[in-house]
Amino acid sequence: MAAVLALLLGLITFGLHRRLVRATGLKRPWSVVADAALVVLAVLAFIGLGTGRLFDPGWARAPAFVGLVWGATVVYLVLGLLAVGLISVVLRLVGRVRGADRRAGVDILRRRTVQTGTAVVVVASVATVGYGVVEAARPQVTHTEVAVPDLPEQFDGIRVALISDLHVGPARGRGLVQQVVDDVNAQEPDLVLIAGDLTDGTVAQVGDDLAPLAELSAPLGVFGVSGNHEFYFDDGGAWLDEWERLGISTLRNERTEITVDGATIDLAGVHDETAPAPYEPDLEAALAGRDQDRFVLLLAHEPLQAPEASDAGVELQFSGHTHGGQMWPIMYLVPLQQPTVQGLDQVGDTTIFTTRGAGAWGPPVRVGAPPEISMLTLQSR
Numbered sequence: 001m002a003a004v005l006a007l008l009l010g011l012i013t014f015g016l017h018r019r020l021v022r023a024t025g026l027k028r029p030w031s032v033v034a035d036a037a038l039v040v041l042a043v044l045a046f047i048g049l050g051t052g053r054l055f056d057p058g059w060a061r062a063p064a065f066v067g068l069v070w071g072a073t074v075v076y077l078v079l080g081l082l083a084v085g086l087i088s089v090v091l092r093l094v095g096r097v098r099g100a101d102r103r104a105g106v107d108i109l110r111r112r113t114v115q116t117g118t119a120v121v122v123v124a125s126v127a128t129v130g131y132g133v134v135e136a137a138r139p140q141v142t143h144t145e146v147a148v149p150d151l152p153e154q155f156d157g158i159r160v161a162l163i164s165d166l167h168v169g170p171a172r173g174r175g176l177v178q179q180v181v182d183d184v185n186a187q188e189p190d191l192v193l194i195a196g197d198l199t200d201g202t203v204a205q206v207g208d209d210l211a212p213l214a215e216l217s218a219p220l221g222v223f224g225v226s227g228n229h230e231f232y233f234d235d236g237g238a239w240l241d242e243w244e245r246l247g248i249s250t251l252r253n254e255r256t257e258i259t260v261d262g263a264t265i266d267l268a269g270v271h272d273e274t275a276p277a278p279y280e281p282d283l284e285a286a287l288a289g290r291d292q293d294r295f296v297l298l299l300a301h302e303p304l305q306a307p308e309a310s311d312a313g314v315e316l317q318f319s320g321h322t323h324g325g326q327m328w329p330i331m332y333l334v335p336l337q338q339p340t341v342q343g344l345d346q347v348g349d350t351t352i353f354t355t356r357g358a359g360a361w362g363p364p365v366r367v368g369a370p371p372e373i374s375m376l377t378l379q380s381r
Contacts, residue, residue, distance in 0.1 A: 005049060012074060013042040019081045020122070023088075024115045041070040049362075052169035052201025053233045057209075065171045065364060072327060072363035073129045079329075080121030088114050132327065132365035139176075139358040139371035141183055144344065148316050148351045150295055151380040154263035161189035161218070162374040164301075164320025165357025167229065168209045169201035171364040178212040180358050183373050191220040191258070194248060195320035195355065196227020196272060196301040202234045207242050214246040220258055224248045225269040226279065227301040227321065229361070236271070236279050251299060253282040255290065258297075265295040268314070272301040283308055303338045303347070303354050310348025317352045318376070324356035324369030331369055342369070 016038055021031050044067030051057050051064040091110040161184045168177055184192060198213075199206045216222045224243055230236040240250040249256070251269020258267050270281040283305075287296065298309050298317040309317050324342040325331020334341045342354050355374040360366055 002050065002054065006046060009042045009046055013038050016074070016077065019085070020077075020118060024118050025111070041067065043067075045071050045074075048170055051171075052199070052206055056205055057169060057173060057201065058205075061171065061173060068171050068363045069129060069133060069365060072132060072365040073125050075327065076125035076128055077121060080125060081118065084114060084117035084121060087117065128367060129363075129365055132363075132367040135370055136360045136364045136366040139180060139183070139373055141187060141375055142372045143375045143377070144353065145377045145379055146316070146344065146351065146353055147379040147381040149381055150315055151378060152260075152263035152265065152295060153380050154261040155265060155295075155378050156380045158191065158220075158260065158378045159187070159189045160318075160376045160378065161187060161192045162195060162318050162320075162353070162355050162376055163192065163358060164195035164355050165197040165227070165323055165361070166199070166359040167197060167361045168199050168359065169206045169233075170362075172359060174209040174212065176359060177210055180373055181212045181215050185215065185217060187375050189218050189375065192216050192218045192222040193299050193318055194222070194224030194243075195299060195318060196225055197229040197320065197357070197359075197361070198227070198243075199239065200229055200233060200361070203238050203242050210242065210246060213243070213248060216247070220260070222248050223251055223256070223267060223269065223299065225251050225299045225301060226271050226275060228272045228274050231272070231275055231279065236275060251286070252279075253285045255286050255296075265297060266290050267297050267299065269299040270305065273304050274302075281305065283312055283314075287312055287314075298350075303340045303345075303352060306339055306347035306350050306352045310350040314350050317347075317350050319352060319354045320357050322354055322356070323361065323366075326360060326366055326369050327363070328368035 017035055021034050026034060044063050047055055047060050048064035048067030051060040088110055166176060226236050226240055230239040243250055253270050255266045255268035257264050268286040270283050270286050271279045273281055275281060296314045298314045300317055300319055302321045303319045306317050322334050322338055322341050325334050339347050340352060340354050342356050345352050353376060356369055356372045358371045358373050
């Protein structure tokens with residue numbers, strides 16, 4: 001895996017060398033400086049992608065942060081350079097059509113266009129990612145009213161804090177977790193729900209970063225379900241055991257009762273849609289034996305799990321996973337895989353709220369999809 005990753009980064013670096021240095025005719029010593037920077041950044045990106053599993057965040061988080069930010073920059077460089085390359089190809093074709101007597105002038109225009117266009121792309125990419133780094137570091141508390149039919153009137157006005165997608169490990173650590181916990185506790189929610197993907201790494205290397213979660217407090221409890229990333233770097237069950245140690249009641253294809261002033265609803269939770277054996281999601285098991293007339297709130301990491309929830313008669317689902325797309329223009333691709341991307345929506349007979357999450361996967365960058373801690377006020381309609 002490490003060898004494949006190194007090869008991929010090497011190919012990307014070579015491609016950027018061709019477009020940023022060779023195609024622009026960059027002269028010495030700046031060409032040497034640019035190539036050296038590309039190599040160093042590729043090494044830092046390798047560290048970033050391996051931190052939490054191959055490398056201990058204790059020493060690797062700072063270089064990993066830089067490397068992952070570079071990864072986001074590469075995304076925008078590639079998009080921009082593709083546009084510059086397309087313009088260059090068009091001008092080359094124009095030169096051939098216009099004949100040899102005019103080709104020299106077109107070639108000069110093409111070279112200047114490549115040089116100027118590349119400079120603009122570099123500046124724009126760095127500026128965009130710089131903005132995204134600042135945006136990602138400031139998860140905001142958002143407030144949404146969630147009106148659903150059949151909710152017992154005793155639950156009208158109940159305030160739920162929804163936490164998801166911290167992705168602690170490679171680029172962000174305990175500081176982000178403490179920030180989120182402090183912001184949630186300041187809201188004094190009645191119920192705290194965690195929708196998974198808290199970490200990218202092993203329990204041994206990243207577990208200590210989650211310690212502030214033990215400070216979460218709510219009268220109706222703190223509950224959580226696994227996301228897909230709990231299974232990427234470690235045994236997902238081990239991560240859920242660690243959450244339990246911190247005072248989070250994990251719902252592993254099961255349900256619990258939440259009672260307010262004599263009225264009760266079922267809070268059900270399932271594993272992520274992609275969880276491996278023996279952790280496959282099982283909504284049927286989670287709902288088995290319940291009172292069919294009782295309102296159900298389902299906690300499931302992916303919105304993709306909502307169609308099954310609708311078929312099972314679930315009235316309300318809370319999810320994360322999508323990050324709202326995290327970085328433009330990725331948000332336009334998410335609907336190809338998920339039935340909803342962010343906020344309130346309806347999937348079949350199920351009302352669903354999808355939070356953008358408080359962290360960021362991979363690059364600690366958010367562009368067009370700011371991080372959030374979702375405060376949801378339930379309303380009966």
